[in-house]
Amino acid sequence: MSDRELEHALRDLGDHLDQPATPPLAEQVAARLREAPERRPVPSRRRLPGRWRWQRLAIAGLAAAVLAAAVLVLSPGTREAVADLLGLRGIRIQIGEPRPTSTTPPSTEAGGLGASLGLGRRTTLDEARRSVKFPVRLPTAAGFDRPDAVYVDPDQPADGRVDFVYRARPGLPASSYTEAGLLITQFRATVDLAYIKKLSGVSEVEFLRVNGGNAFWFSQPHELVFVDRHGSYQQERARLAGSTLIWEQGDVTYRLEGQISRDEAVRIAESMR
């Protein structure tokens, strides 16, 4: 029996196997789509070189994601061991349960705008650029090209982070906790896509593209968990309790948080230079 014959016999067998009947998926899906017909407009219609990598990551990373989620309840030593085991490199973001942020009343903040957000040290844009090991980008969108406050933390996470704080104003509502209306964070990291994919089953996350990179829109506040390159976890609060856009550009991850619409968030994100 040649290979071809055997293969042919198998194909023939496949045609005669007992299978559960296919449910009326077309009707079910169409009904669901008509219920919520809102198609999400694309911020960017570019070719996606990473698409297949995504899919593979999502599938292959599923077990890892489950493990990684479980890791959170383990001891720090175990976490690192498991992180090693999973080959976690660089920094990843995982998105956990939303949690109330700070309890600071929304009055004038002692120490200035954003001081209660725990962002590190207040500084100037130039000094922030010198303090971190990645190129700092600034929005060019009108009204966002001059942050009201700049914070830098040169050490956490590993290559540092920079935060831009924008004061609340008409069209940019204050969060319930601070006078800040918008927060843009940048740091060197990669997004743990597998985990986000998994999460998308239980939580509202939209997959978008911003400037050709992966982007995720969370309409609800989320807590983030970073894993730095040593495999240790750092929690990251949702500081403004607003919606969040996370996107990647090169090896830098950006996070924009505030009570703004998705399209506005994407517009600001795409203007970052």
Place this chain on the structure above:
Amino acid sequence: MEGRPLDTEDDDQLVARAQRGEVHAYERLVRRHQDLAFRTAYLVTRSRSDAEDAAQEGFVKAWHALDRFRPGAPFRPWLLAIVANEARNRIRSARRQDSLALRAVEDRPSGDAAPSPEAAALASERRKTLLAAVNRLSESDREMLACRYFMELSEAETASVLGCRRGTVKSRTSRALGRLRAILAEQGIAQSLWPATEGVGGLKQRSDGPQSKEGGGE
């Protein structure tokens, strides 16, 4: 309205219309691929309800992700990857591992000439023998053969459904075939059921003969 006859549009055209928000076009796309999507999900979950759930969710997610779909790219592998991912999210720890079975009643595509009772009985015997051998394979071998031969997925599609690399698909397929062949040989039936050369083997005839199911289309 141009009043296009149903289903003369190819996937590309339907995808393009679906990308513009036409639910109806997408519904047709779903109908076209729902069997394979469901079978894929069933292969992964081994549960009818989980497979239905995964396939439905996969189609809905694919709709919402259509904007990221590159026009002109093949739709099916992309879709299957999404569905398989949904299905994998639903794998339960105690996944059923039941044997495959043949359909009790053979349905034949209309237009096919009915084979003689003898030929039909012979073909049915062969399938039973082959199936018994397939059922003795490991779960992972069976999955691989199911993807490649029962569902006739491409290597790339198989890789995304089973969550392995494409090169792995090739080597695992060939190992699974080897083991299947060994089981058949062990049963001492390989020769008699599948004559190596130009025998009366219905299997061989089936591919080029008038009873070919594939050839009986439209």
